[in-house]
Amino acid sequence: xxxxxxxxxxxxxxxxxxxxxxxxxxxxxxxxxxxxxxxxxxxxxxxxxxxxxxxxxxxxxxxxxxxxxxxxxxxxxxxxxxxxxxxxxxxxxxxxxxxxxxxxxxxxxxxxxxxxxxxxxxxxxxxxxxxxxxxxxxxxxxxxxxxxxxxxxxxxxxxxxxxxxxxxxxxxxxxxxxxxxxxxxxxxxxxxxxxxxxxxxxxxxxxxxxxxxxxxxxxxxxxxxxxxxxxxxxxxxxxxxxxxxxxxxxxxxxxxxxxxxxxxxxxxxxxxxxxxxxxxxxxxxxxxxxxxxxxxxxxxxxxxxxxxxxxxxxxxxxxxxxxxxxxxxxxxxxxxxxxxxxxxxxxxxxxxxxxxxxxxxx
Amino acid sequence: xxxxxxxxxxxxxxxxxxxxxxxxxxxxxxxxxxxxxxxxxxxxxxxxxxxxxxxxxxxxxxxxxxxxxxxxxxxxxxxxxxxxxxxxxxxxxxxxxxxxxxxxxxxxxxxxxxxxxxxxxxxxxxxxxxxxxxxxxxxxxxxxxxxxxxxxxxxxxxxxxxxxxxxxxxxxxxxxxxxxxxxxxxxxxxxxxxxxxxxxxxxxxxxxxxxxxxxxxxxxxxxxxxxxxxxxxxxxxxxxxxxxxxxxxxxxxxxxxxxxxxxxxxxxxxxxxxxxxxxxxxxxxxxxxxxxxxxxxxxxxxxxxxxxxxxxxxxxxxxxxxxxxxxxxxxxxxxxxxxxxxxxxxxxxxxxxxxxxxxxxx
Numbered sequence: 159x160x161x162x163x164x165x166x167x168x169x170x171x172x173x174x175x176x177x178x179x180x181x182x183x184x185x186x187x188x189x190x191x192x193x194x195x196x197x198x199x200x201x202x203x204x205x206x207x208x209x210x211x212x213x214x215x216x217x218x219x220x221x222x223x224x225x226x227x228x229x230x231x232x233x234x235x236x237x238x239x240x241x242x243x244x245x246x247x248x249x250x251x252x253x254x255x256x257x258x259x260x261x262x263x264x265x266x267x268x269x270x271x272x273x274x275x276x277x278x279x280x281x282x283x284x285x286x287x288x289x290x291x292x293x294x295x296x297x298x299x300x301x302x303x304x305x306x307x308x309x310x311x312x313x314x315x316x317x318x319x320x321x322x323x324x325x326x327x328x329x330x331x332x333x334x335x336x337x338x339x340x341x342x343x344x345x346x347x348x349x350x351x352x353x354x355x356x357x358x359x360x361x362x363x364x365x366x367x368x369x370x371x372x373x374x375x376x377x378x379x380x381x382x383x384x385x386x387x388x389x390x391x392x393x394x395x396x397x398x399x400x401x402x403x404x405x406x407x408x409x410x411x412x413x414x415x416x417x418x419x420x421x422x423x424x425x426x427x428x429x430x431x432x433x434x435x436x437x438x439x440x441x442x443x444x445x446x447x448x449x450x451x452x453x454x455x456x457x458x459x460x461x462x463x464x465x466x467x468x469x470x471x472x473x474x475x476x477x478x479x480x481x482x483x484x485x486x487x488x489x490x491x492x493x494x495x496x497x498x499x500x501x502x503x504x505x506x507x508x509x510x511x512x513x514x515x516x517x518x519x520x
Numbered sequence: 521x522x523x524x525x526x527x528x529x530x531x532x533x534x535x536x537x538x539x540x541x542x543x544x545x546x547x548x549x550x551x552x553x554x555x556x557x558x559x560x561x562x563x564x565x566x567x568x569x570x571x572x573x574x575x576x577x578x579x580x581x582x583x584x585x586x587x588x589x590x591x592x593x594x595x596x597x598x599x600x601x602x603x604x605x606x607x608x609x610x611x612x613x614x615x616x617x618x619x620x621x622x623x624x625x626x627x628x629x630x631x632x633x634x635x636x637x638x639x640x641x642x643x644x645x646x647x648x649x650x651x652x653x654x655x656x657x658x659x660x661x662x663x664x665x666x667x668x669x670x671x672x673x674x675x676x677x678x679x680x681x682x683x684x685x686x687x688x689x690x691x692x693x694x695x696x697x698x699x700x701x702x703x704x705x706x707x708x709x710x711x712x713x714x715x716x717x718x719x720x721x722x723x724x725x726x727x728x729x730x731x732x733x734x735x736x737x738x739x740x741x742x743x744x745x746x747x748x749x750x751x752x753x754x755x756x757x758x759x760x761x762x763x764x765x766x767x768x769x770x771x772x773x774x775x776x777x778x779x780x781x782x783x784x785x786x787x788x789x790x791x792x793x794x795x796x797x798x799x800x801x802x803x804x805x806x807x808x809x810x811x812x813x814x815x816x817x818x819x820x821x822x823x824x825x826x827x828x829x830x831x832x833x834x835x836x837x838x839x840x841x842x843x844x845x846x847x848x849x850x851x852x853x854x855x856x857x858x859x860x861x862x863x864x865x866x867x868x869x870x871x872x873x874x875x876x877x878x879x880x881x882x
Contacts, residue, residue, distance in 0.1 A: 165609030165882045199825060221826040241826055242781045242790070244841055247527030267782050270840045291782075298827050299782040299790045330824065419604045420629050420653075420661040428604070428661045433853050435881050438800040462692065463561060463853055464583040464603055464881075465660055478632045479606055491795050491825055495856070497879050517859050519797050519826075520527045 159507040161415065161500075166481060167431040168415040169499040173508065175411035176395060177209070182409075183394045184213040186380045195219050195238055197372070197392030200490045202515035203499075204232030206395060217261070219390045223251040224518035226262070232514075236261040238370075240326060240390065242291060242299055244271050247520065249278045256284055263323060267291040267300050269313040272320055279319035287323035288314075289370060292355055294348035296330035303351040304358060311364050324368030324388070325356055332373045333441060335403055345376040349383025356385065375404035398489040399449050400441045412493070413451065413483040416466065424473045427456070429466035431484065435495060436461060439488040448484040452476070458484070521869040523777065523862075528843060529793040530777040531854075531861040535870065537773035538757060539571070544771075545756045546575040548742045557581050557600055559734070559754030562852045564877035565861075566594030568757060579623070581752045585613040586880035588624070594876075598623040600732075602688060602752065604653060604661055606633050609882065611640045618646055625685060629653040629662050631675040634682055641681035649685035650676075651732060654717055656710035658692035665713040666720060673726050684721065686730030686750070689714055694735045695803060697765055707738040711745025718747065737766035760851040761811050762803045774855070775813065775845040778828065786835045789818070791828035793846065797857060798823060801850040810846040814838070820846070 161170060187194040196210045197219040207218050207229055217236030220226045226237045243249060243264050252275070255262050266272050266288050279286040292307055293300035301310050311322055329348040335341035349371060356366045370388040377391040378401070396412040397405045414435055420428035436447050438461060446457040447466065456470035466484075468476065476482065486492040493499070494516050501509040523532060549556040558572045559581040569580050569591055579598030582588045588599045605611060605626050614637070617624050628634050628650050641648040654669055655662035663672050673684055691710040697703040711733060718728045732750040739753040740763070758774040759767045776797055782790035798809050800823060808819040809828065818832035828846075830838065838844065848854040855861070856878050863871040 166607060167881050241792075244781045245528060245779050245792070267784060268840050271781075293784060297785075297788070298822075298824065298829055299784050301784060417607050419606045419633075422629060422655060422661050422663060423659075426659070430603075430607070431881075433799070433801065434856055437795070438802070438853070439795065440800070460660075462660065463856075467660055478630050491800070494796055494825075495879065496881065517857065519529050519793075519858065 161502055161505050161507060162481070164415055164500060164507065166415050166417040167435045169493065169496045170413055170415050171396070171499050171501050172411050173501050173503050175409065176206070179395055179397065179409060179411055180209055180213050183377060183391060186377060187389055188214065190380060190382050192382060192386060193388045195370070195388055195390050197240070197390050198225060198229060198515060200392040200493070201395050202493060202513050203511055204229060204234070204514055205511055207234055208232065222518055222520055223248045223255070224520045225515045226255060227251065228515040228518060230255060230258065230260055235259065238263045238265070238289065240265050240289070242267045242271050244274055249274050253278050253282050256282055263287040263289055265289045265291050265326060267310070269310065272314045272317055276317040276320045284319070286320050288320050289324045289326040289368070290322055292325050292327045292352060294327040294329050294351045295344070296328060298328065298330060300327065303355040307355045308358055308362060311359055311362065322359065322364045322366060324366055324370055325352060325359070326370040327352055328372045329376065330373065332375050333400065335375070337403065338379060341375055341379060341403055342381050345381040346383050349386055353383055353385035374401055378404040393489060396489045399444050399485055399487045407485070410485045412489055413485050414448070416482055416484055418476045418478055418480045418482065421476070421478050425469055425471060427468040427470065427476045429458070429468060429482070430464065431466050432464045433461040434463045436466065436484065436486055437488065437491045437495065439491055441488055444487040448486050451483045451485065453482065523864055523867050523869055524843070526777055526862055526869065528777050528779040529797045531858045532775055532777050533758070533861050533863050534773050535863050535865050537771065538568070541757055541759065541771060541773055542571055542575050545739060545753060548739060549751055550576065552742060552744050554744060554748060555750045557732070557750055557752050559602070559752050560587060560591060560877065562754040562855070563757050564855060564875050565873055566591060566596070566876055567873055569596055570594065584880055584882055585610045585617070586882045587877045588617060589613065590877040590880065592617060592620065592622055597621065600625045600651065602627050602651070604629050604633050606636055611636050615640050615644050618644055625649040625651055627651045627653050627688060629672070631672065634676045634679055638679040638682045646681065648682050650682050651686045651688040651730070652684055654687050654689045654714060656689040656691050656713045657706070658690060660690070660692060662689065665717040669717045670720055670724060673721055673724065684726045684728060686732055687714060687718055687721070687728055688732040690734045691738065692735065694737050695762065699765065700741060703737055703741060703765055704743050707743040708745050711748055715745055715747035736763055741766040755851060758851045761806050761847055761849045769847070772847045774851055775847050776810070778844055778846055780838045780840055780842045780844065783838070783840050787831055787833060789830040789832065789838045791820070791830060791844070792826065793828050794826045795823040796825045798828065798846065798848055799850065799853045799857065801853055803850055806849040810848050813845045813847065815844065
């Protein structure tokens with residue numbers, strides 16, 4: 159099938175670009191002596207996770223146990239659950255994955271979480287490895303570096319069946335950086351907090367092996383403090399508008415094929431892709447709700463569920479019936495909206511992949 | 521099963537409240553002598569569409585042909601596609617639905633769209649009924665009322681196999697209203713534009729039978745200009761925070777069950793429901809990303825995909841492990857994120873329904 163024959167909206171992936179992106183990140187990690195444990199949240203597809211493993215990833219990162227189950231079914235068995243797990247359902251699923259012979263590491267940032275996992279580990283007669291979540295400035299979950307981290311570690315000292323294998327942070331505040339210098343400053347600052355916290359914990363008898371950081375822009379730019387052992391980037395497989403500080407737009411591998419369905423006013427065009435396709439995500443630094451390759455100066459100004467309202471000063475920027483490709487602002491939640499993607503090489507659709515971990519919210 | 525046993529995040533629907541909402545809107549429409557053709561975008565479930573039909577709806581409204589197919593499979597055969605259809609795939613699907621004996625009416629707002637449908641109608645040897653989309657102020661798709669509408673109608677005069685059965689508007693700008701007086705003013709103004717446009721078209725020989733309007737707040741408040749024949753509300757089945765101008769919060773039938781997974785700072789709590797569950801939708805007039813029933817003064821301040829970051833001045837507003845119910849800002853895109861919903865009566869889960877038209881973007 160040809161790309162021009164696909165019904166729209168459709169999610170299309172440039173296979174060569176995808177492979178390039180996976181290989182590039184593997185190279186950068188290798189050059190820096192850092193293990194790669196990519197986050198599957200971006201693609202949600204075992205087929206891509208396997209490509210990452212084939213190019214040297216040591217395992218994968220998932221947010222939810224239901225995502226981990228999808229990866230395990232595809233044969234990937236070394237998984238970090240990088241989310242503070244506290245629910246009975248999730249703890250039970252982790253037990254089942256351990257029973258199935260998987261290497262499961264689980265994030266925690268409270269004594270409550272550590273105790274729940276400890277009880278499950280006792281039930282299974284196994285040891286569960288933990289990563290402590292450290293807040294290096296994103297102010298989401300996680301304990302503060304240094305003394306606060308040590309205090310939480312002390313609360314796990316008597317829990318015989320869990321051990322703190324590593325510490326992790328998601329330095330989400332890198333997305334505030336406007337240029338590479340700011341990016342470097344934020345990443346190195348976060349990295350030093352991590353390395354110092356790991357040293358403090360080791361000094362008190364916790365054998366922290368892994369010091370894990372996460373964001374794509376930091377890894378893509380090859381920025382890492384000495385002592386960081388692991389990277390967990392997600393977005394780099396596809397990239398998106400939100401990544402442009404560290405990534406050229408040519409490295410975006412996924413776009414939404416859409417059709418112009420209406421031209422109701424000289425400066426207004428309507429696309430058949432609204433928030434049900436592009437998401438309402440509009441992170442800082444993005445203009446509109448995506449970048450239209452065929453009309454780079456036009457702005458996707460508003461979305462309703464099925465309508466994308468494009469404004470342009472040029473009356474002939476687009477025309478009814480025309481098909482366009484949109485690079486989304488934030489590709490991870492966007493791909494969560496589709497059941498399948500079309501894999502392309504030039505004008506040809508060469509494969510169709512199912513987004514198997516889509517909608518796995520538990 | 522008990523609600524307390526559900527894994528989180530989970531979508532729960534209060535069945536009694538759902539039935540009340542469906543019955544209430546049916547009553548209001550009947551009292552006003554207006555046909556009800558509810559939009560299925562809110563629930564995306566045949567089981568609820570059938571409840572609406574059983575309580576007197578004349579048919580349903582869909583945005584996409586793939587949604588219509590789901591409804592047809594469930595036995596609902598009178599469907600308005602309220603979206604300007606221009607794509608080959610969509611036009612072909614409409615032909616197939618007509619072949620299957622369905623009564624399909626299709627929206628248009630361009631000569632291009634009318635001609636495409638006309639060609640398909642000729643191919644099938646049938647007549648296709650159209651609704652012309654009128655822009656009464658939302659500035660999305662649609663032609664202007666009055667002369668512009670007449671001009672577009674004239675461009676369809678020679679198309680033997682389509683006829684303008686009605687005109688429709690989505691008065692989306694009602695959501696700018698801060699109170700019932702403003703709501704009334706916007707709705708009546710839009711309604712008068714519609715009624716006058718219908719009269720103008722009829723005067724020129726177009727037998728416009730239906731004059732169709734849409735939004736839940738207008739219908740819930742029972743506001744309609746004389747001459748309006750049809751309503752297409754969607755959200756009223758569940759309601760949400762965005763509907764509160766015309767709808768008491770007690771009439772919200774759907775909520776997201778979530779768990780507090782972390783309490784990393786005195787004023788900050790983390791939920792296991794982020795933008796992959798709640799959506800990033802934050803329409804005007806909403807505070808945060810949803811309303812937490814158990815902590816009405818707390819604000820869901822930020823979302824990442826799996827994390828909801830709640831801020832509260834009260835340190836004991838929530839606690840790790842606690843389960844909460846969240847009423848979403850905008851329920852329609854939210855329900856598009858889940859594969860299934862749990863139907864509850866009090867503390868009991870009495871059914872599980874599949875969101876069959878979820879992800880039907882084409």
